[in-house]
Each structure stands twice: as structure tokens, then as C-alpha cells.
Amino acid sequence: MKRIKKWMALLIGICVLTAGCGNGAQTESAGTASGSSENKEAGAEEAAGAGEESSESAFSDGEKQKVIWFTSATKYKAAYESMAAKLLEEENIEIEFQQVADDQYHTMLKTKLATGDAPDIFEHNAPTEYGTVNAQENCVELTGEEWVSRLVNPDILKDKNGKIWAFPTESSECYFGMYYNKGLMEELGLAEEMNPKTYEEFLGLCQKIKDKGVVPVYFPDKDSSVMQCWVTSALPIVLSVNNPDALEKIRVNEAKWTDYPEYIQVLETLTELYEKGYVNENHASATQDMWKEAVATGEAAMMYTGEWTVTDMLAKYPDLELGSFVVPFADQDATSIGAYVSSVYVCKNGQNTDAALKVLECFSRPEYMNLYYEQLPGFPAFSDVDGGQVPQCVQSIVDNYVETNKYFIEMNGAIPEMSSILPDLWKNYVDMVNGGSTPLQIVEEWQVKYEEYMAETEQTGF
Amino acid sequence: MYPYRLMVPALFIYTAFYMIPLVIGLVMSFTNWNVENLSFKGAFLNMEGLHFKGLDNYLAIFRDRHFLLSLRNTVVFAVATTMIKLLAGLLLALALNRGLRTQKYLRTIYYIPSVLSYIVVGVLFSSILRTDGMLNRMLGIFLHKEIGHDWLGSTQTALGCIIAVEVWKWSGYVMTVFLAGLQGISREYYESAKIDGAGSFQAFWFITLPLLIPSFTVNVTMCVIGGFKVFDQVFVMTNGGPGFATQVLNTMIYQAFSEGRLAKSAAMGIVLFVFISIISVSLSGILHRKEENMT
Numbered sequence: 137m138k139r140i141k142k143w144m145a146l147l148i149g150i151c152v153l154t155a156g157c158g159n160g161a162q163t164e165s166a167g168t169a170s171g172s173s174e175n176k177e178a179g180a181e182e183a184a185g186a187g188e189e190s191s192e193s194a195f196s197d198g199e200k201q202k203v204i205w206f207t208s209a210t211k212y213k214a215a216y217e218s219m220a221a222k223l224l225e226e227e228n229i230e231i232e233f234q235q236v237a238d239d240q241y242h243t244m245l246k247t248k249l250a251t252g253d254a255p256d257i258f259e260h261n262a263p264t265e266y267g268t269v270n271a272q273e274n275c276v277e278l279t280g281e282e283w284v285s286r287l288v289n290p291d292i293l294k295d296k297n298g299k300i301w302a303f304p305t306e307s308s309e310c311y312f313g314m315y316y317n318k319g320l321m322e323e324l325g326l327a328e329e330m331n332p333k334t335y336e337e338f339l340g341l342c343q344k345i346k347d348k349g350v351v352p353v354y355f356p357d358k359d360s361s362v363m364q365c366w367v368t369s370a371l372p373i374v375l376s377v378n379n380p381d382a383l384e385k386i387r388v389n390e391a392k393w394t395d396y397p398e399y400i401q402v403l404e405t406l407t408e409l410y411e412k413g414y415v416n417e418n419h420a421s422a423t424q425d426m427w428k429e430a431v432a433t434g435e436a437a438m439m440y441t442g443e444w445t446v447t448d449m450l451a452k453y454p455d456l457e458l459g460s461f462v463v464p465f466a467d468q469d470a471t472s473i474g475a476y477v478s479s480v481y482v483c484k485n486g487q488n489t490d491a492a493l494k495v496l497e498c499f500s501r502p503e504y505m506n507l508y509y510e511q512l513p514g515f516p517a518f519s520d521v522d523g524g525q526v527p528q529c530v531q532s533i534v535d536n537y538v539e540t541n542k543y544f545i546e547m548n549g550a551i552p553e554m555s556s557i558l559p560d561l562w563k564n565y566v567d568m569v570n571g572g573s574t575p576l577q578i579v580e581e582w583q584v585k586y587e588e589y590m591a592e593t594e595q596t597g598f
Numbered sequence: 599m600y601p602y603r604l605m606v607p608a609l610f611i612y613t614a615f616y617m618i619p620l621v622i623g624l625v626m627s628f629t630n631w632n633v634e635n636l637s638f639k640g641a642f643l644n645m646e647g648l649h650f651k652g653l654d655n656y657l658a659i660f661r662d663r664h665f666l667l668s669l670r671n672t673v674v675f676a677v678a679t680t681m682i683k684l685l686a687g688l689l690l691a692l693a694l695n696r697g698l699r700t701q702k703y704l705r706t707i708y709y710i711p712s713v714l715s716y717i718v719v720g721v722l723f724s725s726i727l728r729t730d731g732m733l734n735r736m737l738g739i740f741l742h743k744e745i746g747h748d749w750l751g752s753t754q755t756a757l758g759c760i761i762a763v764e765v766w767k768w769s770g771y772v773m774t775v776f777l778a779g780l781q782g783i784s785r786e787y788y789e790s791a792k793i794d795g796a797g798s799f800q801a802f803w804f805i806t807l808p809l810l811i812p813s814f815t816v817n818v819t820m821c822v823i824g825g826f827k828v829f830d831q832v833f834v835m836t837n838g839g840p841g842f843a844t845q846v847l848n849t850m851i852y853q854a855f856s857e858g859r860l861a862k863s864a865a866m867g868i869v870l871f872v873f874i875s876i877i878s879v880s881l882s883g884i885l886h887r888k889e890e891n892m893t
Contacts, residue, residue: 240837243856250858270858358751358839418729420751420840556857567841570753581663588658589859592630 201229201491206248206255208241210424210444211478213305214451215511219504227498229491231257238359238424242268242559249274249483256486257495262293262302262479264552267593269481271301276482276489278303283500286518292477302479303496304517305508310474310546311533312369314353315446316438317431318457324348324437330459334467335405342414345437352414354436356427357569360562364548366406366440367565369472370465372544374398377466383550389590389597393583403568403575405465410569420570432456443530444478447512450527460529462537471537475549477517553595554586561585620871627655627865632858655865665866668838668845669873675761675846676825682765683821684814687772692802694773695780705777708770720834723763724750750836753843760831760844767831768824772817779813780806815885819878826874 205216212235220231234255236244248254249269260269269275279300284290288307293300321327326345332338342352355363375382375398382398385391393399409415416422416436428445430436432453439445446458462471482492498504505521513524515534526534537543548558564578573581590598629648659665690708694701711719726732727749734745749759783806791801829848832838838845838853847870854863 240833243853246856246858247852250855250860268858358837360839417746418748418751420753421728421748422751557859560853560857563839563841566839567843570841570843572753572841572843577663592632592859 201488203229203231203257203488203491203495204255205231205233206258207233207235208238209235210238211259213512215508218507219499222504223495223498227494229495252485254483254485256488256492257480257482259480261476263295264476264549265555266295266301267553268555274483275301276484277301283497286520288517288519302481304477304479306478307515307517310442311530312365312442312472313460313533314438314440314463315458315460315529317434318459320434320437331461333464335464338463346414351416351436353409353438353440354416354427354430355419356422356424357419357566358421358423360566364562364565367402368547370402371399371547372472373468373470374402374466376544383547387551393579393586399579400575403578407569446527446530447514451512458529460533470542470544471533472546473538473543475545553590557585557589623864624868626861627868628652629861631861655862659866664842664845665850667842668847668850671757671844672826672828672846675828676822678761679764679825680818680821683769683772684817686765686769688776690769690773691776691780695777708773711767712771716830716834719763719767720831724835727759751840753840756836756840756844760835764831775817776810776813779810783809811889815889818885819882822881823874823878
């Protein structure tokens with residue numbers, strides 16, 4: 137018995153020691169996959185800048201390939217499943233979608249990239265996040281891919297050297313607005329008031345909604361990336377009145393964040409919403425799912441977000457009717473848009489780079505992308521793809537503001553070099569609305585951190 | 599008794615996975631190391647682009663209000679959880695050492711939470727502590743009114759809730775260490791004390807407690823070190839929020855690392871290491887002296 141126990145202990149010890157040593161196999165049979173580790177680097181360099189490889193038979197006729205697609209709960213779209221199913225059938229490539237919670241996505245992605253545990257594909261915005269994900273170091277260059285010639289606007293994806301590092305899933309540029317439950321507003325008798333022309337009118341609208349026992353604006357502050365939409369979109373609009381070039385000056389260190397009282401003014405508009413009780417009480421622990429459900433079910437009237445949330449919600453709640461208006465910050469009739477698109481990247485150090493590039497090549501084709509837009513109508517990145525019927529609440533913002541040039545580039549997009557440290561700033565906003573900081577403290581501390589980071593990463597002017 | 603060469607495998611692993619990373623982290627904490635200048639030459643770190651910054655990183659973190667807040671939260675967490683776990687574990691051990699018929703089952707039940715993963719515990723308690731969760735419903739029944747408190751979303755109660763969850767999870771473990779200590783105390787002491795007219799409290803104070811000092815040493819050391827290393831439960835339940843209300847040192851290190859500020863996160867890690875070392879060495883010294891005095 138003692139001997140058996142000794143052997144068991146030894147066996148368990150060996151298992152424990154070797155358990156963490158292996159990498160998960162990406163292919164079901166070794167030796168045939170073109171993504172094998174010995175050929176990874178060569179394969180990545182070959183694919184980047186080169187034309188399409190004559191690979192139609194390399195994947196569909198060969199062994200089944202597996203590609204890891206890393207994404208967040210919000211970035212992931214159910215529409216990917218139909219595209220992935222078609223890909224498996226035609227190209228014998230299986231996509232494993234790995235989703236993480238939104239509030240942990242950026243942190244986990246950066247950790248994976250920094251520690252060499254990269255997925256094959258991951259989702260992130262482009263080109264504003266090229267620096268955040270260190271695209272030059274971590275990702276395959278896609279400038280020479282065949283599908284680039286079919287992009288509606290390839291320039292939006294280019295970095296300062298004219299290189300493309302990401303594949304756009306949409307061409308939309310983040311159309312911020314206040315989206316509201318139309319049916320609820322009609323029930324409350326406020327349908328005619330859902331287009332305030334001044335900021336005071338907007339606050340008055342919030343009060344009327346509150347008086348009727350409905351939460352005026354819902355913020356899910358457990359994910360700080362939602363509430364920050366208010367600040368990033370409002371600031372350039374407010375600055376446009378007296379300091380239209382402020383963000384550009386800050387970008388090159390010709391001015392500081394603390395030089396502009398408008399930043400504090402914008403933060404105060406945010407705290408005012410919370411202080412006046414216009415925001416849900418459970419905002420600190422509310423999640424994005426709770427947020428969408430609250431507006432869809434009529435618990436809350438409005439949500440401040442971009443079109444990506446709208447298409448998501450309409451897919452989840454097909455009977456829901458959403459309207460929209462642009463919040464008149466500083467009484468200006470303008471909106472902010474992002475200088476980026478939703479995109480996917482291919483990691484240089486993923487397990488199956490060639491198959492990942494093949495995935496993008498296939499997804500760029502109309503027969504794949506149309507599957508996506510059948511479920512989520514929007515603005516395709518490719519000229520030969522049918523975007524479907526865009527929700528009217530989004531189209532109205534595009535027609536009235538984007539097409540008529542009544543827009544500014546949002547704060548986050550105006551200075552893409554600071555993308556890496558933005559999540560920390562967003563947490564500060566959440567801390568501020570919970571009473572842990574004042575707007576002045578936020579701006580002063582942000583200036584210190586911003587300057588430190590820009591100097592550390594040797595940006596122009598620092 | 600055994601040749602020193604038998605220590606080589608353990609020393610090798612310890613050096614490779616603890617000492618070398620510690621030294622590298624210490625050196626890098628004095629540089630401008632970040633994700634932009636992170637690259638490799640083969641298997642080795644490429645040192646081009648790195649500059650020595652002296653104590654700048656350390657000065658920056660101690661000037662950061664949120665770092666000081668996370669330090670405070672970490673100390674509060676460690677002290678509070680240690681004290682409450684010791685008390686709860688001791689009481690449980692005393693109660694389950696009295697020869698109850700169900701004590702074997704009860705010991706298992708109280709121990710089970712310590713083997714659950716933090717993900718499971720975090721998801722479970724996040725649900726219980728919601729505005730419409732089980733805790734508010736139960737309180738509503740007892741207090742005959744609707745309770746809609748957001749336990750994890752309130753800056754006043756979030757840290758307390760995480761402390762409570764930690765105590766719930768680890769009291770059973772502390773209990774087992776005390777139980778082992780209690781069972782090592784000879785019955786003769788209690789019989790002699792009874793003959794001399796000592797009451798229950800006197801027996802506990804003058805016999806049980808002093809003879810449990812080795813168990814206290816083990817529990818205090820483990821609880822304090824575990825308290826200062828807190829990460830999982832905060833990350834899963836609140837991720838340092840709301841705002842920075844439950845931010846602790848390890849979550850700050852993790853976030854700095856994820857932002858690509860590798861030197862800064864290394865500096866914070868060194869500060870944490872020094873902190874834990876000073877406290878655990880001091881505590882061990884004090885408790886071992888008490889043990890020696892007793893013997």
C-alpha cells in the first residue's frame with residue numbers, strides 16, 4: 137500500500153509539473169498545418185504585403201484548421217456564427233470565439249500580447265488603437281491584402297506611415313447620440329419633445345421623464361467605457377466655441393488639459409446628471425446587459441451611446457423602436473464621431489497565422505459579409521457589400537450631421553497616442569460620479585499622467 | 599543527514615522562477631520600460647531604447663493618490679480579514695472540538711468554501727449582493743420593508759462586502775489549523791486545572807490560548823500574507839470599483855501592466871514585496887519569540 141501511495145504521489149507530481157508546459161493544439165493533425173511554429177514567422181512575412189496565396193485548396197482540401205478569435209461580450213456579434221459556419225463548410229477552418237467580459241477585455245488583451253500568449257485574431261478599433269496594441273510589433277501588416285482595394289475608405293485605416301494593420305468589420309465611425317425608447321416616450325406623452333435645441337431644454341426633458349417615474353438616462357458604470365462616451369463626444373463640441381484647435385495643441389504639447397476650463401465644464405455636466413437623479417441608482421454595478429434591457433423594457437428612457445449598441449439591441453429586441461437626437465452640448469447643434477472603425481487584427485505570434493489571414497480574406501467577400509449585414513444592418517467597409525436597411529435612428533444622425541459636416545472628431549480619436557492610458561481616465565470618471573474625486577482633480581491628475589506617458593513613449597513634442 | 603546536492607532541483611526552480619524575475623523586475627523598475635520599447639532578441643530582452651530613470655517611477659507612484667488609496671485598502675483588507683478570520687476560525691475550532699456527533703460533517707461543511715475557486719465565489723456573491731439579490735430580499739423579509747441597497751456598487755459597502763466574502767471563504771481553513779493545535783493539547787492540563795478549581799474561561803485563557811500560539815503563528819502569517827496579496831476576489835467582484843473604492847495594490851499592478859507601463863507596474867510590485875516582507879518577518883519574529891517564551 138505504501139508503495140502504491142509513493143507511485144501515485146510521484147505520478148501526481150509529474151502531472152502537476154508538466155500541466156502548464158504545453159500549448160493547446162490548434163490543428164487536429166500535426167505536420168500538415170501551414171501554421172506550425174517553425175513556419176509561423178516566415179508565413180506571416182510572406183502573407184504581409186504579398187498578394188493572395190493560391191490557398192483555396194490548401195485549407196479546404198487539407199486538415200481542419202482552428203483559429204482562435206479573441207473578443208469581448210460587446211464586440212462579439214452573433215452574426216459571426218453564420219459566417220463561421222460557412223467558413224467551416226467551404227474552407228475547413230474552424231473559428232473558436234473566446235469572449236471575455238467587457239470590463240476585462242482590454243486588460244486581458246494587453247496582457248496576452250505582452251506575455252506572448254497571443255490569439256490568432258482579436259477585435260479592437262483601428263487605427264486609434266494601433267499604438268495600444270503595438271500593431272507594428274504584434275500584428276501582421278495587411279496593406280497588401282487583396283481586399284484592401286475593395287474598401288470604401290482605406291485611408292481611415294492607415295497609420296502615419298500609410299500601413300494598414302487591421303481588417304474593418306464596418307465602416308461606421310461611431311455616431312454618438314442619445315438613443316431612446318420611442319414606444320415609451322409616446323406612452324409618456326413626450327414624443328414631441330425628443331429633440332431639445334438647448335442644453336437647458338435637454339435637462340428639462342430629463343426632469344419630465346423623472347417626474348413620470350422613469351429613469352431618464354441609464355449608465356452601466358461597471359463598464360467605464362460606456363459613460364466616457366459622454367465626455368469624449370462632448371468635449372470637442374464645447375471646445376469648438378472658443379478653442380477649436382485645443383486638442384491638436386494638447387497632442388503636441390503646445391497646451392495642457394488644465395489650460396481649458398471647458399474640460400471641467402463637460403465633467404460638471406456629467407456629474408450634474410447624477411446629482412439631479414437623472415441616472416439609475418444602481419449605476420455603479422450595472423452591466424451592459426442590464427443597460428440594454430433597461431431601455432428595451434422601458435425601465436429607462438435613454439442611453440448615450442453609438443450605433444454599435446443600436447444594432448445590437450435591435451437584433452436582441454426586434455420589436456423595439458429606437459429614436460435618437462444629438463445632445464446640444466454648449467447649445468451647439470453638432471455631434472462627434474470617432475476617427476476609427478471596428479476591426480479585427482491578426483497576431484504575428486498566433487498559432488495559426490495563415491489560416492487567420494484566410495479567414496479575413498473570406499470574410500471580406502460579399503457572400504460572407506452579406507450574412508453579417510442581413511442580421512446587423514449598417515455601413516459596410518467594402519464597396520461590394522450590401523449593408524441592409526440601416527436603423528432610422530442612426531441614419532438620421534448620419535443624414536443630418538455627418539453628411540452636412542456638422543461634426544467633430546471625438547476626444548479619444550483626436551489624440552490616438554494616449555489610447556493605452558484612457559481606461560484609467562475612464563475609471564476616474566466613474567470615481568468622480570461616485571464622489572471620490574472632483575472634476576478639477578480629474579483634469580489635474582490626468583495632465584500629470586498624460587504628460588508622463590507621452591514622454592515615456594517619446595511622442596512628438598514631449 | 600542528506601547531501602546538499604539534493605537541494606539543487608528545488609534551488610534551480612526557485613532561482614529560475616522567483617529570484618531571477620525578482621531581480622529583473624527590480625532593475626526594470628528603475629527604467630522607462632513600457633510596451634512600446636518591449637522587444638526580444640531571440641530569447642532575451644532587447645535592452646535598446648531603455649533608459650535609466652532613477653527613482654522617478656517610485657516617486658510617481660507615491661505621488662499618485664490612487665496608489666496611496668490602494669495601499670490603504672490593501673492594509674485595511676489584510677488587517678480586517680486576519681482579525682475576523684482568526685476569531686471566526688478559533689470559535690469554530692473550539693465549537694467543533696467538543697465531541698459533537700455531527701462534528702465531522704460540520705468540519706467538512708465549514709472547510710468546503712476554501713476549496714471553491716474565486717470565480718465561482720465571485721459570481722455567486724455578485725448575484726447575492728445585487729440590488730434585487732438574495733441578501734436584500736432576506737433583509738426585506740426580516741425588516742418588513744423593501745431594501746434596494748447596491749452592496750457592491752456603493753463606495754461605503756463594497757470593500758466591506760469583499761472582506762466578508764474573504765472571511766466566509768477562509769474561516770474554515772483557519773479552523774482546521776486551530777483544530778490541529780487543539781488536538782495537540784494534552785487533556786491532563788485541563789484535568790489538573792479542574793482539580794485546582796479553574797473555570798472554563800480560565801482554562802481557555804491560561805491553557806488553551808498559550809498552547810495555541812504555534813497555530814496562531816501559522817494562521818497569522820498566512821492570513822496577513824494572503825491579505826496583502828489580495829487580487830482574485832477584488833478582480834472578479836468589483837475590478838477595483840466603484841471608481842477606485844476597492845482598488846488594491848495587485849489590481850493597480852495588473853492595470854499598469856495592461857496599460858503597457860511595465861516599469862511602473864514593476865515598481866509597484868517591488869513596493870508590495872518590500873511591504874509584505876517587512877510585515878511578515880516582523881510578525882514571525884514577534885510570534886516566534888512568544889513561542890520560545892512559552893516553552
